Amino acid sequence: MLxxxxxxxxxxxxxxxxxxxxxxxxAEQVIRWPFSVIFGSGGGGRPNPHFEPAMSGVELLDEFNANRAHAAAVHELNRDGIDTVVRYAKATPSARSTIDLGGLAKDVRATLLTMDDNELRALANAGVGAVRKFLEGREHGIHGVPVARAIPADNAPTAGMTAEESVLWKVRSKLLKGQQSGDFKLSM
Incomplete structure (x- = not known):
């Protein structure tokens, strides 16, 4: 019985x-009926249009990757050397010698080469506008970073040296001074 x-x-x-x-x-058919009367029965009997793609999936993927690379290249900041300066400032001391500073002005190169690690760290953390002002030799507002001034022409080079060799000699002496006097610096 159960x-x-x-x-x-x-x-x-x-x-x-x-x-x-x-x-x-x-209920669904009743709701659809007025719309099918007004707009037609949804193509009743008409064939679907024929479509054949002009490119294969691999070609489409290659084009997509090329467009992505182009879009990423637009945002590169090295128009004025900003990317080079920031990369140099963020690099370790041993890697700085491998970075090409050839696209920068002589006074900016000389200033970068004479800066210590604290100044370079402050420059690396600065904004794009401040770095651009640093490159132009204007007051940039980055605390502790010197303004890149033009190399004075009135400095008489030592006997047998050109002006560029004199600047390089000064840069090397400041770099070596920073390495030699490291024992006497105050720790911060």
Whole structure:
């Protein structure tokens, strides 16, 4: 008897579910009917347009990668040498000798070569506008970083030296002075 009751309940529930599905389908058709009259039956009998892509998936991926590389290159900051200065300032002391500073002005190169690690760290943490002002030799507002001034021409080079050799000699002497007097510096 329990089986008969269970079958009857299962049949009733099944009938209700089928009835509910039929009711939802009917309601959907009633709602769609005015739109199909106004806008047509959705293409009834018209063939789908033929489309064949002009490029393969590999070509499409190559073009996408090329566009991505081009978009990334637009944001490079090295128009005025900003990227070179920031990269030089962020580099370790041993890696600084491998960075090419040839695109920078002589006074900026001389200033960069005479700066100590604290000044370079402050320059590396500065904003793009301040670094641009540093490159132009204007007041930049970076605390502790000297302004890149033009190399004075009135400094008489020592006997047998050109002006550039004199500047290089001064830069080397300041660099070596920083290395030699490291024992007597105060730790900060």
């Amino acid at each position: 089986r008969a009751i269970a079958r009857a309940l299962a049949t009733a529930v099944s009938g209700l579910c089928k009835g509910a599905i039929w009711t939802l389908n009917f």
